[in-house]
Amino acid sequence: MIKIFSRWKPGSALLLLLSVGAQAGPPLPLVTGTDYPPFADTAMPGGGIAVRVVRAAFERMGETPRIDVLPWKRGFVMVLGGQYLATFPYIHTPERELEFHYSEPIFKGGSYLYTLPGKQFDLGNPDALKGRSLCVPHGWGSPAQSSVTAAVNRGEFRLERPADLAGCMRMVAAGRVDGFTALEALMSKVSEEVALAGRFERAAEPVQVVELALIAPRNNPGSAALLARFNQGLKLLKADGSYKRLLEGG
Template identity: 30%
Template sequence: MGKRQTGVARWLVMLLQIVWGTVWGISGAVAQEGNAGPERSQPKPEVLFAVGEWPPMITENVPGFGIHTERVTEAFVAMGYRVRYIFLPWRRAYELTARGEYAATFSWIWTPERSAEIIYPDHPVARAYQKGFYKKSRFPDGLEIDRIADLDPLGLRPVGVASYWYEVEFRRHGIEADIVTSSEAAWRFLDAGRADIFFEEEQVGWQDMKRILGEEAVANYTTTQPVQSDDMFILFSRNHPMGPALRDAFDRFLDTPNGQSMCRRWGVCKKSGENQSVPN
């Protein structure tokens, strides 16, 4: 009885040694795999973009954060970055980027004033068609406008949003305007009859109108001809440590076959030095 127990015990010990050796070997391989992982795959650098609400192009309320935001994400992920979007009032988004608290902001058209404060890339991410929205009942014969300068002889008073492209144009042409802090305020100002016209990117304008004033408002409004057609850009900070390098990396990427494929889908495969829009 005792000898048989000893034999069984020895057999169990040998079996345990075999099993333990196998488990130890597997565990060692997993540990080596885990240790090797971080060395092979370093965390991707993160880029913080300061942006504002501009649906459907940029908005916190949909997956992907809007049409323009999806393009920026697509490009920078392909370049090897992680992206994060900080939603702020537009003026603050621009000012904090210019100051260097954020690496970049989008989407902005080219102006001489901005180009002195911030870095423009060669490649745009979109093209905007700016039109004037007005009430049919206020101007039943329509408005023949295809440039900002046309407002003055017609005696029209516009409403606009602070920091938008037309502020400079209003000043340049001596046009008095009511400037408010948001597109929602501008639409309500216009709808109340306190202004004659509001300029906005066409697709954005119709969507904002429906969202703010309701679907039924669409029948009450119409638009002018485009007063301006502009490339829209990511603006990179001169004062952020990553700003200049990110601009260069973005332009290099958009010059690659992969980048060119993207910008063809976006419909904006051209450089800022070519066909640069000149404000009217």
């Protein structure tokens, strides 16, 4: 007992009380979806990379997240309606940024154009888009937004919107669409699941650098503080190496 108390530092009791109080608070209601491997998928360890990181970041701050899994569109609407505090993982789009605050990136990586071998084209070149088509899963933001939107409005470019990335891969493999875009990690996982690994050619350069974030509605006055706490927890995870282990599934 003497040894234990000799290592007790001034302020430790206060820190302990604060820690216990934080842990005893109500769980934070958050929502995500599934079928978005390796980031959010109920079939993956811990629910996927993004779920593991979000949970660990809040826990590092002494908070307990309650992460529900719902259809993406339903969860998104329920966050705006106040039933949940935040949702994830989402990329930046001009439309979303009107309604949501964004956290620091949960994950950051290049999104590439994938086509059948020898069929690559430049999404940023209006002339290269003429007569072409791109598959973008329902609810996803379109890459190269301005050039693609302008070409679609002119009737020179076609977008297909299946339910998920697997649908896009099947459409491109069948020759019904010219290409799709995806993060490399996501492409690798899904192509294996649908037995299409090795079928597609990747562009040499990314179409865009994608940041997947936790997003919280601007109409909730507590959103900025929530994301600030998450960002601090994420920073701590990166500082001690935990973040890298979470990405690797540890």
